[in-house]
Amino acid sequence: MSDEQVRWLLKVIQPEGTLASLPQGAGLSPEVHAGLLGLPVDIYTTELGRMKNEASEAAVALLADPAVASMVDRLPLRKGANIVAFGDSLTSDPQSWAVILGEMLARRRGPDGISLTISAVAGETTTHGLVRIANVISSRPDWILFLFGTNDARTQGPRPTKTLVHHEETARNIAELRERVSGETTAKCVWIAPPAVNEAQVAAHWGLARFGVRFRNEDLARVANIIRQRDGPVIDAFSTLGSPPHSDLLMDDGLHFTLTGQKRMALEVIRGWSNIQ
DSSP states (O other): OOHHHHHHHHHHTOHHHHTTTSTTGGGOOHHHHHHHHTOOHHHHHHHHHHHHHHHHHHHHHHHTSHHHHHHHHHSOOOTTOEEEEEESHHHHSTTOHHHHHHHHHHHHSGGGTOEEEEEEOTTOOHHHHHHHHHHHHHTOOSEEEEEOOGGGGEEESSSOOSOSSOHHHHHHHHHHHHHHHHHHOOOEEEEEEOOOOOHHHHHHOHHHHHTTEEEOHHHHHHHHHHHHTSSSOEEEHHHHHTTTTOGGGBOTTSSSBOHHHHHHHHHHHHHHHHTOO
16 A cells, blocks of 8 residues: 555544544544554554644644734634534544644643634534534534535535535535524634535545545535525635645545645634634
């Protein structure tokens, strides 16, 4: 297995996250996680550690820019604020924008005692989110950052006739998520419109093709538009990152972010969030 394939498995499949909700799942060992991916445990732990170090270095690099550091200072966060980043594999990635954001907050605003928890599961749709949001609500968050809906636009097979979740159902799911958060918490929310993909790379990728995964940017644009039309602050990653995003932002699967892409997403989140009053 190539280094790129190993990295893809760790960034996308993420057994440590996807199995955590199962009985005893949180206690599974690295040996079990590695075995599920078909990797020797030493390669699994070494590469995962390297990826986490790279995310930390990305946070340091972003904060080296005084303008970015100033944005972090301006984020509307009280001391002791509890933040939850909610989403799918774009967020559960071990070097995701949310991991980088958490590192930046710890380094720049450590004395404020701000916590950031990642509640994200690879492959989930907004329908799954309706089930999982209860755990987030019970944590009494001050802010929830949603990057969700990419998998609603996913299709299966070479000649698909529908997305996993119809766009009208996506709209209902998002409305329900907003209603539950507003009715059961005092949390403020930021929604991030999911980015576009490189359709040809998705279709040709060895890992995604095994599962018959396809995406069309017109379907993702529909999800992004649903999010844009709702009340409250929105960070429009679909428009900002391009359709498709630049090649250096995407892994060779055309869907998931490289470290450069995750770093860019972290920057866009900080830029948009810092402008919220």
